[in-house]
Amino acid sequence: MMATTHALVGLLLAAGASAITGEGSLLVAAAGILGGVFPDLDLYAGHRKTLHFPVYGSLLAAIAVAGYVAVGGALALAVALFVLAAAVHAASDALGGGLELRPWEGTSERAVYDHFRGVWWRPRRLVRYDGAPEDVLLGVAVAIPGYLAYSGVVRTAVLAAVGVSVAYALVRKPMVALAEHLVHATPDPVLDYVPERFVRDMR
Numbered sequence: 225m226m227a228t229t230h231a232l233v234g235l236l237l238a239a240g241a242s243a244i245t246g247e248g249s250l251l252v253a254a255a256g257i258l259g260g261v262f263p264d265l266d267l268y269a270g271h272r273k274t275l276h277f278p279v280y281g282s283l284l285a286a287i288a289v290a291g292y293v294a295v296g297g298a299l300a301l302a303v304a305l306f307v308l309a310a311a312v313h314a315a316s317d318a319l320g321g322g323l324e325l326r327p328w329e330g331t332s333e334r335a336v337y338d339h340f341r342g343v344w345w346r347p348r349r350l351v352r353y354d355g356a357p358e359d360v361l362l363g364v365a366v367a368i369p370g371y372l373a374y375s376g377v378v379r380t381a382v383l384a385a386v387g388v389s390v391a392y393a394l395v396r397k398p399m400v401a402l403a404e405h406l407v408h409a410t411p412d413p414v415l416d417y418v419p420e421r422f423v424r425d426m427r
């Protein structure tokens with residue numbers, strides 16, 4: 225799933241938590257959004273493994289939620305939301321496509337790494353690949369409660385995220401074709417300076 229979809233899921237969690245606790249601050253909304261995006265910062269270094277923790281993250285989220293219940297306050301809720309959104313991101317990556325250059329081909333069996341058991345979870349492909357039409361629809365669906373629950377800058381962020389999702393979905397497949405074209409058009413001596421994992425599948 226797209227990072228924007230995960231961000232919107234994080235906001236949905238924040239909106240739900242604020243509705244339950246009455247702690248409806250901007251800090252909590254921001255924590256949900258940032259926690260939803262955070263795991264994908266490993267995009268260029270061990271993607272879906274380095275910062276993705278579906279099992280340990282869920283355990284940590286349970287502890288963080290318990291921490292909020294114990295001490296209360298917007299800051300504790302924000303911490304809990306950040307950890308929870310990151311854990312939901314990691315676990316829900318298993319519902320999407322696999323790690324491959326063209327995930328719509330469905331040849332990869334790696335969705336997200338489970339550090340607890342030391343194995344990769346396989347992709348369920350309910351959302352076939354990041355930027356698929358169903359990914360955009362999912363993002364819009366989860367964005368609606370978040371949009372309605374907030375105002376001002378959060379609403380602007382929701383609209384921006386949906387806009388980025390639509391734009392990304394439109395260029396998702398042409399982007400791979402363009403990258404392949406560029407790799408083929410680049411002389412080998414130049415490509416030798418590009419890290420192998422960026423060009424491996426395209427050569």
Ligand SMILES: [Zn+2]
Nearest residue numbers: 263264313317
């Ligand atoms: Zn991810």
